[in-house]
Amino acid sequence: MSKRNLKLTVPILARVEGEGAMDLEIRDSRIEKLQLRIYEPPRFFEKFLEGRAWHEIPDIVARICGICPVAYQVSAVNAFESIFGIEPDLWIQKMRRLIYLGEWIESHALHIHLLALPDFFGYESGIAMAKDYPAEVRRGLKLQNLGNEIMRVIGARSVHPVAIRVGGLHKAPDEHRLEQLQSLLEEALPEAEAMCEWLATVNIPDDPQQFHCVALRNNGYGVESGELISSTGLQLQPEQYEQHFTEFHQPQSTALWSHMDGAPYLVGPLARLNMNTATLPETMQPLLQKFADRFPSNNMFDSMLARGIEICFALREAITILNQYTAPAQSYVDVEPCAGHGYGWSEAPRGLLWHHYETDHQGIIRQARLVPPTSQNQARIEEDLHCSLTRFGLDNSDDEIRLHCEKVIRNYDPCISCATHFLKLNTVRH
């Protein structure tokens, strides 16, 4: 068989959040160049945070990402509370966890049904797929809406909610609405478990790879805070992050890339499930046992099922929080700003989100640095594309290669608006 040389261009990769491109060059049936190129124009958030006051930051950083605003708000308040010496009480921790779980359910259900699944069933979009799979897609959209409803009950709206502040929440949620929410979540739980069982039947490529996982853990499955653990054995607090994680700028990208101790690593649902299965509540065991042969997994295509499992976990955890709910005397503690460095992180739906702020004695920001999950995953995505595409076979048709690359990239649910959006695939085969 003759050796293959080729040039292929796909102007926009659909069903990702943001604009990027990929350049692929194949010479003599070998990958010569494979680059993930993010060119979403920068918005310079880190610069215009400078000179703003601590109490303005949660509403500003929310605007970095419409899909995970709660993640930005929570990482920021964690950082400021570490500067100002505030220990959020149990009620505040639980309410932040609850609204955060809402964001996980919304983001994961959207990703599974509208972004990822159409690839595996051969549809252009979730909307097109809904014509042939109406019950499955509508169930997904219902779960997505339920995640949004959690955010609305706690934060008034699901995109850029307005409840989270340094020191607590602006207002405690309406108790009647919490009761209604609880029964909605309880009703939806069997549907979410049925979704998982269905997702497990989806035919995915067998694509094992070696990679390192990074996730948070806090007396349970890390969501709104915790200690960083890695499959390389790290155990870190947020202020130690820079000792092991470095960012660098690739010319092809408007996002910065990250390495852990000099090598690519994975953050997000699969990394979390691989690291933290043991911390999941007992009530999750019957479901997990059904997929015991799948996890921990070294196949990134298991990310979709991992998202499904996290939806079930999030529903159960939210129900538990609502079950034990008692109204607080006050929804926040007063804040006395001071000068200092603060570090905060949390598990955004697509992975670890780290913030660092330096404030002056009035709590005005002198400097800010934010490391979003997608820039952390970028090096891993490129490494994965190399391995996965080689295994898939470079002699496949251009369309098959393009679709395979897109599937690989979507496994990471990249949020390019965060990292800085479209993915263009430029393939050159010589």
Added chain:
Amino acid sequence: MADKPRVAVHKFSSCDGCQLAFLNMGDTLLDLAERVDIIHFAEAGPVAEDARVDIAFIEGSVVTAHDQQRIRTIRDNSEYLITIGACATSGGIQALKNLALDAEHWPAQIYGQPEYIDSLEQSAAIADYVRVDFELWGCPINSNQVIELVNSLLRGVSPKDNQDKVCMSCKQQQVVCTLVTEGKPCLGPVTRTGCGALCPQFGRDCFGCYGPAENTNVTGLSRRFSGLGLLPDEIQRRFQLIHPTRYIQTTSDTREAGEHE
């Protein structure tokens, strides 16, 4: 308009949050897809950036030389062009760089190789480059705004531009005034309604997600803020947030108010 209008959703510089007004509709999204043909909406799947359409929704602001070309092509290809959200309508929160004195140095302060960063000096509203037929204000817009607009266009009536102030929503819902009773620097008296007065219901002062309302007395409100004890730079920051450049005239008044009192 055709019985089943062709629709595109385009993204420029933004957080993707206003596209969620479509993607978060739930079942209504599937119903909407029965009533219109979604021709281009990259985040949802269909890609045909240069196709002719009846309605183009634009999210995001113009921040690169490439964007300037794209928006002109989209305008040429679209019957109605609708901006969705703060970024497309006013330049958005990233227009804060338009006001910064040292913004030309920002790429070098963040990126190791700034020469690869394509970035115009200004983050500009879509209307700064092309004619816009209707604007949906909000950061973010909500699904009802989109549905109302599509219903209006399908029925051939002009969409309603509600420029009432957030104060009206508070009064209708009997929300206690955060400015009068709590002395908080609320932007409600100068901000468009549309959110339903979410922040005042949470005991918070409005920070202007929906942008300036009609016939507002911004100067008077900044004097009031000054009277509440806010310093001139605090007043300036208050007005320069989600729609930073839309309050620029007011801000110079604010400085004056702060200095005189």
